[in-house]
Amino acid sequence: MSKKVMPTPFWQGQSFEIQTEDKKIFYTQFAGEKNGELYIQRPQDKKNMYMNILRGVPVVVFFFDIEEEGLFTFKTNIYILPDGIAYLEKPDPEQIEKAQRRRFFRVKIGVPMTLELPDQKTSSNTIELFTHNISGGGVAFLHPKKITETGDKVSxxxxxxxxxxxxxxxxxxxxxxxxxxxxxxxxxxLEFLKMKEPERADIIKFCMFKQVELRNKLKNDRM
Incomplete structure (x- = not known):
């Protein structure tokens, strides 16, 4: 992997992907920096389960750098405070490297979605809603009712x-x-099944655009 000497500063709302030593993946967002610590939202996996954080556990962090238009990574340790707030040790610039492997980066964004459920679940099996988050590998959404079951196939x-x-x-x-x-x-x-690469590429491109859009909005709000 090639080194990146001067990384773009992290910004509030930036999506991070965290990989543990046993290769489990969790998703979070950068919340702010203080005293060399990167505060983050409590990481969750793709099943929406919180990460069990032990003090000082080694992890690998992946993030999308807007200026460089690429995926970067660094190794660090993760901690959690008694009040449930999680943070990462901030890496030195020379510790940040360009990631070579492809990843499905998750972004918290509401996207209009039409969903077709199994016939037996509702009187009408087609509903209109918005996503809670989206990535090249799947989506999540919120609903006031349990309208489906784990393992169900939907479109x-x-x-x-x-x-x-x-x-x-x-x-x-x-x-x-x-x-x-x-x-x-x-x-x-939801986890996508047998998605064709052009469709997946559209989702990934959209996720990256939304990261750029959010960063630019936050920058303009501070001006």
């Missing part, structure tokens, strides 16, 4: 749109987790 359409790009991506997926949140709504996670 749908994601409506991706930017000022210079629009794509209606059809997909087949499997329900991989259903979690009732503290707000008494269900967070349902």
């Amino acid at each position: 749908g359409i994601l409506q991706l749109k930017t000022p210079n790009f629009q794509s209606d991506v059809r997909f087949d997926a499997k329900v991989i987790s259903i979690v009732k949140t503290e707000h008494d709504v269900f967070r349902i996670a």
